[in-house]
Amino acid sequence: MASIVAVLRKKPNKQGEYPLAVRVTKERKSSYIYTGQYVLEKHWDEKLKRVKKSHPNSRRLNNLLAKKISAANENLLELETTQPFSSAKTIKEQVKGNYGSKSFFKLSEIYLHELKLQGKHNRVSAETPLINRFREFNKGDITFREINESLLRKYQAYLSSTRKVSDRTIINHLIPIRTLYNRAITDGLVDRKYYPFGKGKIVIKFPETTKLGLDEEEVKQLEGLSLKTGSPAWHAKNVWLFCFYLAGMRVSDALRIKWTDVENGRLYYSMGKNNKADSLKLPPKAIQVINLYEPGSNDISPTIFPELRMTDLRDRDLTQKRIKNADRKFNTHLKNIAKEIGLTKPLKMHIARHTFGNISGDRIPIQMLQKLYRHTVVTTTIGYQSNFKHKDADEALNQTVEF
Structure with a gap:
């Protein structure tokens, strides 16, 4: 059973007065609810837990404490009945009337x-x-x-x-x-x-879905499609291919990549989803893509792709908003591109990841593919494919995209 008592906290203000509070204690752990009132230590009766009559406002302050304790005990009784294992902190919130x-x-x-x-x-x-x-x-x-x-x-x-x-x-x-x-x-x-979830209750289990990715011939069609240089469709195609060449990199990561992240043909970056840092040797096809872009002289953020060049990447809200807008625009243009080359499969940014998984087939061992995908556990990777031969990560990546 928890206890609730009035106390004088030993934390004086600049005037040397001490705060009046209500202490909630359970299992030797205490939380404090402050009344907002202060008195000198000489005006506090520690034995009776009340303000002495020597204080000019003793009656008002004692009435305030009595009301606080009465209301607290009433709320505490309900809480102890419905949630007997509540902590002192939880009881404090309930006693304060914080029903939220x-x-x-x-x-x-x-x-x-x-x-x-x-x-x-x-x-x-x-x-x-x-x-x-x-x-x-x-x-x-x-x-x-x-x-x-x-x-x-x-x-x-x-x-x-x-x-x-x-x-x-x-x-x-x-x-x-x-x-x-x-x-x-x-x-x-x-x-x-x-708890309403679990066996015999509400079970959360994702239905099985088929992840569709392009095959080699379909990617070749996309690579060979001639579009007006600098057009939105041309740009969407480039970003999609770049993501595919980097093992289906997420568009949010691709758009954040800066020129300084590329050194001696290797890419150094941290994946936004789980902050995992690593590096990959850029396949020649990926280098060809980024060579199509030139850094701007007045860029705030020297990213390779232009969407975030005028964005302070420390402003996470704005950065994420612009990435979402870019992804939406890319998908619109990719949908039109799919129609132009006669694709029956959906062509969106996230399909680049499925495409890499589809084409990799048995060329890459599951452990290496887990590394390329940056999955935390191998069971996630198994959801994409199984049974690969062991090879070095850079060679495996090049082998997949150099066809």
């Missing part, structure tokens, strides 16, 4: 803000609309206790029938809910027994 600590969308705001501070802007951009969709469905805020299997099944039906989204997209909508629910359990905001 039990709220799904209040916690989601904290979660998204933390992702933003960590520089994970892609996740913020991807998960914000998913969380907002859940808010639309609920028509407002909701506590974690209210998020049960029945509600989530209704939400799945809503997404399928009303929003007309695919099974995979429905799973994408459930993932941030599960993430936040796990966070709430860790923070002691809800008991694990109410």
